Amino acid sequence: MxxxxxxxxxxxxxxxxxxxxxxxxxxxxxxxxxxxxPAHGPTEQAHGRTETQQDEHNGQSHGNxxxxxxxxxxxxxxxxxxxxxxxxxxxxxxxxxxxxxGPDGTPLTRYSVEHEQELHLIAVRRDLAGFQxxxxxxxQDGTWSVPLQVTQPGQYRxxxxxxxDGSEQxxxxxxxxxxxxxxxxxxxxxxxxxxxxxxxTVELRGELHPGGASTLDFTVSRDGRPVDPEPYLGAxxxxxxxxxxxxxxxxxxxxxGTTFAAEVPSAGxxxxxxxxxxxxxxxxxxFTAGTDH
Ligand SMILES: [Cu+2]
Numbered sequence: 001m002x003x004x005x006x007x008x009x010x011x012x013x014x015x016x017x018x019x020x021x022x023x024x025x026x027x028x029x030x031x032x033x034x035x036x037x038p039a040h041g042p043t044e045q046a047h048g049r050t051e052t053q054q055d056e057h058n059g060q061s062h063g064n065x066x067x068x069x070x071x072x073x074x075x076x077x078x079x080x081x082x083x084x085x086x087x088x089x090x091x092x093x094x095x096x097x098x099x100x101x102g103p104d105g106t107p108l109t110r111y112s113v114e115h116e117q118e119l120h121l122i123a124v125r126r127d128l129a130g131f132q133x134x135x136x137x138x139x140q141d142g143t144w145s146v147p148l149q150v151t152q153p154g155q156y157r158x159x160x161x162x163x164x165d166g167s168e169q170x171x172x173x174x175x176x177x178x179x180x181x182x183x184x185x186x187x188x189x190x191x192x193x194x195x196x197x198x199x200x201t202v203e204l205r206g207e208l209h210p211g212g213a214s215t216l217d218f219t220v221s222r223d224g225r226p227v228d229p230e231p232y233l234g235a236x237x238x239x240x241x242x243x244x245x246x247x248x249x250x251x252x253x254x255x256x257g258t259t260f261a262a263e264v265p266s267a268g269x270x271x272x273x274x275x276x277x278x279x280x281x282x283x284x285x286x287f288t289a290g291t292d293h
Contacts, residue, residue, distance in 0.1 A: 083177060109141070123148060152183075191287075200278070205217040214262050238276075269291065
């Protein structure tokens with residue numbers, strides 16, 4: 001019988017590990033959790049007034065110990081993004097198909113309408129170039145489909161931003177889809193408060209404040225004259241913010257007009273994509289914001 005001997009040795013090993021972790025406890029062990037608790041109060045007070053959705057869900061603040069930002073997982077809270085199109089061909093339009101599987105394992109077919117749509121699909125290359133925001137059509141069986149064309153090869157991230165019917169809060173699931181070819185990553189443009197797109201000039205006012213909600217205000221002009229964007233997705237624009245490095249998808253909501261509140265989970269650089277509609281066409285102004293560290 002060699003098993004008891006093995007078990008004995010294993011138990012001794014465990015005891016040694018346990019003793020070691022006790023010794024380190026005051027640095028990294030259980031003490032760390034209680035020590036972080038008092039931070040909840042003031043952080044919640046400071047930021048809770050501008051955003052309550054996440055607080056209602058998990059009762060936590062938006063500090064470093066809050067729930068991780070969206071977009072980083074293919075599966076979360078029982079919902080899974082299932083890409084049925086698993087590769088893209090640069091320069092070719094194709095149907096991008098996927099479904100969202102629910103906690104019961106079947107495709108989700110009941111969604112809440114958020115910003116006038118059941119689901120928002122964002123596609124962007126991993127270097128934050130080639131941003132697209134589209135609205136797929138859903139078949140009866142829950143399969144989503146949208147014509148998609150990427151112009152350049154590379155690894156793309158697709159985000160499905162939606163809220164299951166009856167759910168307290170929205171979800172953003174993300175998946176990688178590759179477009180084979182010669183990938184030439186672009187460096188992130190430097191931070192700027194002005195962007196031009198399709199003959200429009202867009203000014204950004206506001207800064208990102210890590211660990212809380214940041215108010216970002218945009219003004220659009222053309223040829224020196226102010227432009228009033230047309231209604232789009234239930235507001236005067238739609239803002240997506242992605243973190244450089246891991247493409248975390250920030251929670252952003254419209255406050256009024258072209259003013260938005262963005263939840264910024266950490267210091268770092270972010271790419272902001274403002275969709276606004278004018279002349280019946282949607283334009284996307286892009287900004288780099290934040291700091292290197
Ligand atoms: Cu959308």
